[in-house]
Amino acid sequence: GAGVSQSPRYKVAKRGQDVALRCDPISGHVSLFWYQQALGQGPEFLTYFQNEAQLDKSGLPSDRFFAERPEGSVSTLKIQRTQQEDSAVYLCASSFGIDRKAFFGQGTRLTVV
Amino acid sequence: AQTVTQSQPEMSVQEAETVTLSCTYDTSENNYYLFWYKQPPSRQMILVIRQEAYKQQNATENRFSVNFQKAAKSFSLKISDSQLGDTAMYFCAFMITLGGSEKLVFGKGTKLTVNP
Numbered sequence: 001g002a003g004v005s006q007s008p009r010y011k012v013a014k015r016g017q018d019v020a021l022r023c024d025p026i027s028g029h030v031s032l033f034w035y036q037q038a039l040g041q042g043p044e045f046l047t048y049f050q051n052e053a054q055l056d057k058s059g060l061p062s063d064r065f066f067a068e069r070p071e072g073s074v075s076t077l078k079i080q081r082t083q084q085e086d087s088a089v090y091l092c093a094s095s096f097g098i099d100r101k102a103f104f105g106q107g108t109r110l111t112v113v
Numbered sequence: 114a115q116t117v118t119q120s121q122p123e124m125s126v127q128e129a130e131t132v133t134l135s136c137t138y139d140t141s142e143n144n145y146y147l148f149w150y151k152q153p154p155s156r157q158m159i160l161v162i163r164q165e166a167y168k169q170q171n172a173t174e175n176r177f178s179v180n181f182q183k184a185a186k187s188f189s190l191k192i193s194d195s196q197l198g199d200t201a202m203y204f205c206a207f208m209i210t211l212g213g214s215e216k217l218v219f220g221k222g223t224k225l226t227v228n229p
Contacts, residue, residue, distance in 0.1 A: 031215055042117075042204050042219035043158070056214035089156060093217075100146045100208050102217060104158035 002026075004105035006092050012111045013082045021077045021108045025094030033102060034067055034077050035091040043091055049075060050097070082112045115140050117205050117220035125226040126195045133180075134190045134223050136205030146208045147181065148217070149190045153201040161203070164188065195227045 005024040013019050025032050030051055035043035036059075045059040051072035060067070064083075069075040079086055089109050093102040117138045126132035138147070149161040164172045164181050171179050176193045188207075192199055206219045 033215070033217065035217075035219075042206075042221045043217075045216050045218070048214050048216060050213065050215075055212075056216065091158065093158070095215075097215075100215070101160060101163060102148075102208070103160065104150075107156045109156075 004092055004094050004103055006090075006105035006108050008108060009106065010109050010111075012113060015084060015112055016081050017112075018078065018080045019082055019110065021079075021090050021092075021110070023075045023077070023092030023094075023105060025073065025075070025092070026103060027073075028096065029094035029103075030072075030097040031095040031102070032069060032075050033093045033095075034075070035093065036061075037089040037091055037107070039088075046077070046090075079110075082110075084112050086110060087112045115142075115207075115209060115216075115218045117207065117218055119203075119205055119220035119223050121223045122221070123224045123226070125228055126192075128195055128197060128227055128229050130195055131191060131193050132195055132225065134192075134203050134205075134225065136188045136190070136220060138186050138188065138205070138207050138218075138220075140186075140207060140209060140218075142209045142211075144210065147179075147188045148206045148208065149177070149179070149188075150204045150206060150219075151199075151201045152204060152222070158204070162190065166207075192225075197227050197229060199225060200227045201225060 032049040034046040048056040095102040
């Protein structure tokens, strides 16, 4: 596609519910990133994929957070047993790799009630 | 530690004037890239400008230019002829590559308002 696409745009989850957030990167982009952005803050790194390989998951805040990119294209960020502190905007970005230009999607705003 | 500091939480400028947003960073890496991103209320992070750390020449993109001082670890953004559409949050960031992984580290942002 023309840009990075994320779905859903908005998600309201009850505390304890599992959620899955989807990211469709720009076609041909090797690198894929997930970020968490709290209100009024800068994005915080969660995890990085190079094709299907998850090379860095150092930013995932707990073992309730899980990300995958099984075929090196679409990625899913899954949050199990959501907590109120998980409320944030989740941003996905992709890049071709060599040029280090990361392009972001519009994000998913997750609200846990 | 890899950190980015944006010391101006908010700034305002009159339309058509020039404004400079400050950014300092800290990294022990020698090879990295620096970026300014713009985030309007729509939430979409838009890449404004990129600078390779090994290049001494300052990057420019139309009305946007940077002042990159590598020794001082400073990377400020200058917006000339400000337009109402420039109103947004601006984030300074750098990208490092470690062990095959890439990571963008962001500052907390500067909220820029362009007044008519």
